[in-house]
Amino acid sequence: MPARKQTTSLIGDLSNVLPTALASDALGASRPIGQRLADFYALCKPRVNSLIVFTAMIGMFLASPGFPPLARFLAASLGIALVAGAAAAINCLVERTVDALMTRTRWRATASGMLTTGETLGLATLMGSAGLWLLHAQVNTLTMWLTLATFLGYAVIYTLVLKPATPMNVVIGGASGAMPPLLGWAAITGNVGPEALALFLIIFIWTPPHFWALACYRRDDYAKAGLPMLPVTHGIKLTCLHSLLYVVMLSGATVLPYTLGMSGLGYLAAALALDAVFLAYAFALWRRYSDALARRTFRWSIIYLTLLFVALLADHFI
Secondary structure: OOHHHHHHHHHHHHHHHHHHHHHHHHHHOOOOHHHHHHHHHHHOOHHHHHHHHHHHHHHHHHOOOOOOOHHHHHHHHHHHHHHHHHHHHHHHHHOHHHHOOOOOOOOOHHHHOOOOHHHHHHHHHHHHHHHHHHHHHHOOHHHHHHHHHHHHHHHHHHHHHHOOOOOOHHHHHHHHHOOHHHHHHHHHHOOOOHHHHHHHHHHHHHHHHHHHHHHHHOHHHHHHHOOOOHHHHHOHHHHHHHHHHHHHHHHHHOOHHHHOOOOOHHHHHHHHHHHHHHHHHHHHHHHOOOHHHHHHHHHHHHHHHHHHHHHHHHHHHO
């Protein structure tokens, strides 16, 4: 679609959405506080953030010869979770008009107006501030500053600047999503070493093929919202080729923990097996694309990362 027509279409869609959102906003203010808090909790994307906190915890375990100090472990986990939840809520608030146009996100309380702008911003500010204070007071200053940088990278740089501007948004913005294991490492050691950077690199390279699989089968939603995701701007075939190349690079990156002495042969064998399955999915997606296969690839990418970090953890203790 030509850029002028696409912009005109988006403006027309927004003009239909905004009056409804404003009317719902007034309704949202009168709803019971318990329901509004539940809606805010959903805006914090608990399923996504559970993976963020999980990888941060793995970073803490790998940075310790045994079990990390319990008080610091709990404080760091909670602090990172609070800031990550606040970043997710701010992301939903900034994108509320775009979310209202997309089937996948129109249910969000910010998109439907069930939560007001003031409520969302206020709760996110309180949550994020509490998380940063906890990290500063109970963990260390480095982790607090790195977590704040992660918040700004996701909620501001990615959401406001990169996502609406370039099809490479998930590549550049993936740095924020790759930070959790590095944060966990810093929480225990007070520094950032090559081991932490290896964990960061794994998630950084994993992020594009993970999100591109989603963007492929949701391409009509993204096109309607006017977001320049790679499948929308350059087509399915090129996106799947890029995904395959990234999975090839990812397969190399997953060997780094072994070469750095962070893990043994058990992890290496598990990583190579997981890489082989991911490569098979990415190759199949490139050769014979279907929305159903893209959905399966997206789901597998989440299972892949979870099992990879479980393998790291198991190898560390065994």
